[in-house]
Amino acid sequence: AHQPPFDDTINHKTILLGDSGVGKTSFLVKYNTGEFRLGSFSATVGIALTNKVVVVDGTRVKLQIWDTAGQERFRSVTHAYYRDAHALLLLYDVTNKTTFDNIRAWLGEIREYAQEDVVIVLIGNKADCSSSERQVKREDGERLGREHNVPFMETSAKTGLNVELAFTAVARQLK
Numbered sequence: 110a111h112q113p114p115f116d117d118t119i120n121h122k123t124i125l126l127g128d129s130g131v132g133k134t135s136f137l138v139k140y141n142t143g144e145f146r147l148g149s150f151s152a153t154v155g156i157a158l159t160n161k162v163v164v165v166d167g168t169r170v171k172l173q174i175w176d177t178a179g180q181e182r183f184r185s186v187t188h189a190y191y192r193d194a195h196a197l198l199l200l201y202d203v204t205n206k207t208t209f210d211n212i213r214a215w216l217g218e219i220r221e222y223a224q225e226d227v228v229i230v231l232i233g234n235k236a237d238c239s240s241s242e243r244q245v246k247r248e249d250g251e252r253l254g255r256e257h258n259v260p261f262m263e264t265s266a267k268t269g270l271n272v273e274l275a276f277t278a279v280a281r282q283l284k
C-alpha cells in the first residue's frame with residue numbers, strides 16, 4: 110500500500126505541562142487508549158513517555174510525548190526536559206481559576222527554559238463540566254491565547270472533545 114511521506118529521523122519531543130490535577134495524564138491516556146477514569150490516576154512522579162504518529166495533510170509527523178508531573182516539587186526535574194522540546198501542550202483546568210492564573214507563570218518558565226521557536230498550544234481542559242463548576246470562561250482562554258500568540262482550544266479528557274485535535278494542531282505546526 111502507498112505510504113505517506115515520513116521523515117523517520119525527527120521524533121518531535123512534545124511535553125504536556127500545567128499545574129497538578131489539570132488532567133495531563135488523563136488527556137494522554139484518552140489519546141492513547143480512548144479510556145477515561147475519574148480520579149483513578151495517582152499524581153505523576155517525574156516523567157512518562159509515549160510515541161505517536163500523527164498524519165496531517167498526508168504527512169506523517171512523529172511525536173514523542175512526555176507527561177510531566179505538575180507538582181511544584183518536581184518542577185526542577187522537568188525544567189531539564191524543556192530545552193530540547195519541539196512542542197508544549199500547556200493545560201489548565203476550566204473548573205479551577207488558579208490553574209488558569211498560573212498559565213502566565215508557566216509561560217515565563219517556558220521563555221526561560223525552552224527554545225525560542227518551540228510550538229505551544231494552550232488548552233483549557235475539563236470542558237465537559239457543568240456551567241456551575243466552571244470558573245474560567247472560554248473567552249478568557251481565547252484572549253490569553255491571542256495575547257501570547259498561541260493557538261487555544263478547550264478539551265475534555267473525559268469525553269474526548271478536541272483531544273486528537275490538540276495533537277493534530279501540534280503536528281501541523283511541526284511538519
Ligand code: GTP
Pocket residue numbers: 127128129130131132133134135136146147148149150151152153154177178179180234235236237238264265266267268
Ligand atoms: P499531576 O500528575 O499531579 O500533574 O496531575 P494531572 O495533570 O496529570 O491530572 P490527572 O490526569 O491525574 O487528573 C486529575 C483529576 O481530574 C482526575 O480525577 C481526573 O479524573 C480528572 N480529570 C482529568 N481530565 C478531566 C476532564 O476532562 N473532565 C473531568 N470531568 N475530569 C477530568
